[in-house]
Every structure is written in C-alpha cells, then in structure tokens.
Amino acid sequence: MDFTISEELQMMVQTVKDFVDNEVDPISQQIDEEDRVPEEIIQKARELGLFGLSIPEEYGGVGSIGMLGKCIIYEQLGRTANGFTTLIGAHTGIGTTGIVELGTEEQKRRYLPDLASGKKLAAFALTEPEAGSDAASIRTTAVKKGDRYILNGVKHFITNGPDADVFTIIAVTDKSKGAKGGITAFIVEKNFPGFKVGTIEKKMGLRGSHTSEIILEDCEVPEENVLGNVGEGYINALKILAKGRVGLAARCVGSMQKLLELSTRYAQQRVQFGKPISSFQAIQHMLAEMAVDIEATRWFAYRVAWLVDQGAKVIKEAAAVKLFASEAYGRVVDKAVQIFGGMGYMKEFPIERYYRDARITRIYEGTSEIQKNIIASQILKELG
Template sequence: MDFGLPSEHRMIRDTVREFAEAEIEPIAQEIEDEHRFPAEVFEELGGLDLMGVPIAEEYGGAGGDQLMYALVTEELGRVSGSIGLSYAAHTSLGTKPIEAFGTEAQKEEWLTPLARGEGIAAWALTEPGSGSDASNMDTVAEKDGDEWVINGTKQFITNANVARSILVKAVTDPGAGYDGISTFIVDPKNDDGFEVSTVWEKMGLNASPTCELQFDDLRIPEDRLLGEVGEGWEQTMKTLEGGRISIAALSTGLAQGAYEAAKRYAGDREQFGQPISKFDAIRDKIVSMDRKIERARLLTHKAAWAYDEGMDTTRISSLAKLDASEVSREVAEDAVQVLGGYGYTEDFSPQRFYRDAKLMEIGEGTSEIQHVVLGRQLGL
C-alpha cells in the first residue's frame, strides 16, 4: 500500500487514518442513524489543515497535490462514506475551481476561508430534468445593470444546506449551446432569492446532505461571475476530471473499510470448529476483495499522478472512477455475505458500506456515462 508514496504523503495518510479511527469511526453509524451532518468533524479537519489539501498555501491550503488529496479522501471513506463524500464535494467541486478560475479578489474572499476550514463548499450542476445530460439545463442568469439575476432549480446538490458558498452553473446565452453556460458564486446564507427546498432522505450517505435548491430572482453582484461569461462548461469538464479521481479514491476507501470488516469477522467467527476464514468459499471471497481493491487503488493513484503531471486525464480518471466505484459495490456486497445474518444488521459496518457504495456508480457521471467517455477516448 506504500509502494512509491513519498514520505510526506505517507505521513498525511497516517495522520488522517489515526484521526478517522479515533474521532469518526465511533460515530459513523450514529450520524447515519440521526441523518446529521457532523460539523464538528469538519472543524477538526480544518484544525488539522486538511480542508484545503490541494490548495496553494498562499490561499490558506496545504499546498499538496491530487495524490495527497486522494489519500485523504480514501482514509475518510474507509470509516465513513458520508464524511468522505462531503469532504470530496467541498474540495474538488466547491473549492478547487475557485483556485483554478477565480480572480485574486475572489480567491481572497471565497477560497481562503474554505481552504482554512472556516466553511464548507458546494457545487450545483445537476437539475431535475438534466442528469447525465448535464448541459441541458434550465437555470438561467440574466444581466441586469451591474447584477446577475438567477432563476431555476438545482437537484442532488451535496452540502448545499451547510455551505458557505455554492458554485452554480446557469445559462447566460440560451442560443449558444455549451458556450452559453457560466458559473456563479452564491452565498446561501446572505443572498436573497435562495432556498433549500428539499433535503433528501436517501438509501445511504445520510450524514452528507443532498439538497434541492430553488433560485427565485436571486440577485448577485457582477463580481460573483467565476471566470468569463460562457466558460462554465469548459470549467465543468476540467472540474469533473479531478472530481472523478476523488470519487475513485472514496470508492477505494469504502471497499477497504468493508474488506477489513469482513476479514476481521472471518478470522474471529468459528463454525464447525474452525474460523470461517479457513473455508475455501470465504477465503476465496476475501482474496478476491483484496485483489480488486489493489487494482482500484493503483488506477486511482495513476490518475492522480497524471493529473499532477498536467497530463490529459480524461481517460484515466474515467477509468479509475468506473472501476473503483464498481469494485466498491462488489466488495461491500461480498462483505455483507461473509458476515451472513450479522452483515444485514446495523451493529456491523458492511451494510453501511454497501448502501454508501451504490452512489459511487451514479454520482460524478454514471457507470454508463463512463463507458461513453471511454469509448470516445478509444475512438469508438
């Protein structure tokens, strides 16, 4: 697991692992049962300088790279999918684009507090009528003097009801297609015309809020435009490359947590006078789980490395996300099976990993969309 990792990366990973096992794992099921966003955990992550891992130090971040960020995300997912998901959405979707596309003034006002852990971020792309076809959006932003006026609905937005800022995609030129989409910084606490209309009850990941947003003549100053008018779709594509790597890392973490629970149980549980790990059927499951996780981790690390090298990561990030998300679900399902009846109870973690893992095949581009992306990359 340490193969090729620089010492600084191993140190950060081990720090997060110790924190996660001591502070998150004991409450992981509790916050799911309560459907409670654990703000105190994110405050502690901020205190550890982990809320801006891939953000430059001059903007309050840790100055780390994508690989370091992937390691942190994996370790959080290893104990809590919800915390890992909210962390990933904050970092890769809500924070990183401000560094990549924002003005110096925007970075000072919006990026620095997020990187320091003084607030959490969100990113609003999906709409009720546009899921996989994310470009087919109805939310519009019209210029009125020195303000932008936003109207529309966004759906399945992570962190929105606890966010300090939300990056919102809206159509600014209805006739321009992909070139008619722009990005805006919304302050959900202070901007009039913004409402969280629904916080969804979900199959899993219920300590990570997923929201529907309504914009009703929301007025924001013109300096809240991120980048230039019409650059929103290009920004989205670049953002999703990093986002898919983070979901691959989170998926790997979920699989690792499920595998460890199954392996531990199989070593302790005895049937017919011996641990069930000694039976071929159980041993072969656990070996297969370990093999799949190593494959997913290597793909994820390769994608993160390519990202850090400035390479085109469209193919490798999509491949990592596709493989790791499916591995996550497969391993979690096998973990439930290893535990048998106990695996179906909330006294053991595999059921939580199983429910959480399913979203990994849906969010940030479904598995079906990843096949489309990869097919295009292969010239098919």
C-alpha cells in the same frame, strides 16, 4: 511514474488515519442514525487542515500536495462513515477546485481563506430535475442586467446544499449557443437575494452528508462573481468533475480496504462446522477477489492522480477510474455482506451501512453509463 510522497505528507496521512480510525469511526453508527456529523469532529477536521486540501498555502490551504497527495488522504477518509467522507470530499473536490483553478485573484482572496479553514463550506450545483446525466440540457438561466446577473432555476441533489455557504452554480447565459459557448459558471453565496434551500432529501445512505434542492428566484449575482470566462461554464464543469472523479475513486479504495479488514477478522472469528469460516475455500476466494479489486483500483487511482499532477488531460482516464472504482466498491461490499451472512444485513454491524453508502457511487458525479459514454467518445477521437 513515481508515487513517492514526502515525509511531511506521510506524517499527515498517518495523522488523518489515526483521526479517522480512533475518533470518527467509533461514532460512525451514531452519524448514520442521527444523520449528523458532531461539531467536535468537524472542528477537529478543520484543525487538521482537511477543508483546505485543494487550496494553495497562500490562501490558507494545505498547499502543494497535488492530486496524488489528495488521493492518498482521501483513501484514509474513505475508511469510515461515507457521509462524513462525502461532506469533506464534496467541499475539497468539486466545491473548491473551480475557484482555485478558474477564479480571479480577487475571487481567490475573497473566498478561499474561509473555505480552507472550514469556516465556510462549499458546494457545486449543476444537476437539475430535467438535467442529470444530460448536463448540457440545464434550464437555469442567468440574464445580465447592469452590473449583475439574475439567476432563475432549480438545482437538485446538491451535496452539502443545506449547509454550504459558497456555491459554484452552472447556468445558461446564451440559449442559442447551448453547451458550446452558452453556459457560464458563477460563484453564489447563500445570502445573495433570491437564493434559498429547497427540499432536503432523505437518502438511502451517506447519512451525515446532506443533499438538497437549491432554488434561484431572481437571484442577484454580481458580475465579478462570474467564474472563468462567460460561455465556458460547461467545459469548465467537465474539468472540475473529472478531478472530482479521481478523488472519489480514492475514497472508494479506503472503504474497500476497511471492508476487507472487517471481513478478514470476522472470517477468522466466525466458527461453522467446527472451524473458522476463513478455512473454507469459498471464503478465501472472496477475500482474494476483494484484495485484487482493491489493489487494481488503488494503483489505477494513483496513476490518474499522477497524470493530473503532470498537467495531462485526463477526461477519459478520470471517467475510467471512477467507473472501475465504483463498480469494484459494489463487488467488494457485496462479498463483505456474504461473508458476514445474516449479520451483514443487520444495522448493528457497519457492513449494512457500507452497502447502502456504496450504491450511490455508481450514480453521482456521473453514472457508470455516462462514464462509458465519455470513455468511448474519447477512444473514437483518439483512434477513429
């Protein structure tokens, strides 16, 4: 394995880090309180090419940085308000990956340039009220009528839902076939007849990233907007989610690294019993355990990203790294709260925000329990 990156990419990573540390992070509390990322920050993200991380250069994107390059950049994005990070990550991950990898040439030329520039925002809609972890049980239907498909159903907990312009929506095209041949992916625009945004959710964390229902009532989708082959939507959704999980792990690394830095500085400044708490073995052990979780997650994420770039099948590995990273993030942020003590529980310090933001990582893009199911099923196939 080789994790060496080009000098050009190193420069981009440093630029993103500077942007995050100097422009986004100073207003992270404002983003949380207002549940809004200021337009000037979004515009700067556009100018830096952050909306085009997954998109080839020929369509206006950053180009060939690969999954490893994306993960190294995601790590820097994870160093600040997770709501901002999620807005970008959902767009560049599960929002646009499907169009890049499965889209026809016409679809790519129609959608990718505006998505790469950030002029338009992307989202991925699989989850439904009755189909979360059991994704194969989705009820949204797509019935072909002439040169169009008519979609009916409700999606919920859709990241970027209220703000996105282009959606990858998964629907049932042949109920009798189920997940094996009966589910199809579609590219759906927010202005298609019959499409509307439903309830906008009020969340514990990830403020600045908006989540909502998507309601499809006789939504008309042109036949040419089928994404991939008819009937292959479920397996394609799993492939899209697998890569999204690798990126999510890298974002967790960035957040954990920031928490370690904040905790270390606080431990050196906070005095109890006449000396800095960093001199106490209990605090030192917490810092050491945080550092080990970070290093293990970082290199795990890089390895799986490298495998993706080699064209390897990573269903098991992506599930494993998402599981490990989200659980490690929970351990690290819990230790950070403990090191900060009462101050870690106060909204004036960023630790409280990270604590709220971290919890969702064990739920979205597949719960920890679902990741274990995936890992176990792959082990049984390989070794059984």
